Amino acid sequence: VQLVESGGGWVHPGGSLRLSCAASGFPFSGYGMSWYRQAPGKERELVAAISGNGGTTKYVDSVKGRFTISRDNAKGTVYLQMNSLKPEDTAVYYCNAGSYRSGLYFPGVWCQGTQVTVSS
Numbered sequence: 001v002q003l004v005e006s007g008g009g010w011v012h013p014g015g016s017l018r019l020s021c022a023a024s025g026f027p028f029s030g031y032g033m034s035w036y037r038q039a040p041g042k043e044r045e046l047v048a049a050i051s052g053n054g055g056t057t058k059y060v061d062s063v064k065g066r067f068t069i070s071r072d073n074a075k076g077t078v079y080l081q082m083n084s085l086k087p088e089d090t091a092v093y094y095c096n097a098g099s100y101r102s103g104l105y106f107p108g109v110w111c112q113g114t115q116v117t118v119s120s
Contacts, residue, residue, distance in 0.1 A: 001025040001109050003095050008114030011085055015118070019080040021095030021111055029053065032100025033071055033078040034107065037091035037116075044094070048080060049105040056100065062088075085118045092116075 007019040019035065034049035048059045048069035057069055068081040078095060093116050098108035 001097070003097060003109060003111035005093070005095050005111045005114045008093060008116050010117045010119065012120055013086060013118055015085050016081070016083045017085065017116060018082065019093055019095070019114065019116075021078045023076045023078070023097060026097065026109075028076040028097075029073040031097045031108070032105060033069075034096045034098065034100070034105050035069060035078075035080045036094045036096055036107070037089075038094070038113075039088075039091040042091075046105060047093070049100050050078065051100045058103070058105070082116070085116075087118050090116060090118050 002024045004022045011017055029052050032051055035047045036044050037047050038044040047063055050057045050069045050071055054071050066084045071078040092113040094113045095111040096107045099106040
């Protein structure tokens with residue numbers, strides 16, 4: 001099982017970034033996928049999750065209307081489109097492959113994480 005992230009970096013407040021996570025070594029469409037983040041001195045939090053078929057998503061309140069999680073099962077890739085970024089979005093972002101059922105996400109395999117910095 002392997003998850004490889006890309007797309008992090010530095011952006012001005014109000015800017016956009018798109019994170020990608022390419023998965024291999026397991027039946028991708030059978031797994032829920034998610035993005036977590038961890039800011040310095042804070043606990044890791046679930047940012048967004050998506051079901052295996054992409055039909056169900058959930059977001060933490062602080063990113064609703066700004067972030068969009070999506071997946072391409074043919075490519076084995078999950079994305080996080082981040083718009084209207086704020087300094088408080090600064091964190092290390094982690095892709096996760098797990099289980100999404102009954103409205104709950106259960107984390108499984110983690111990727112290495114990518115830094116997102118929002119600053120002027």
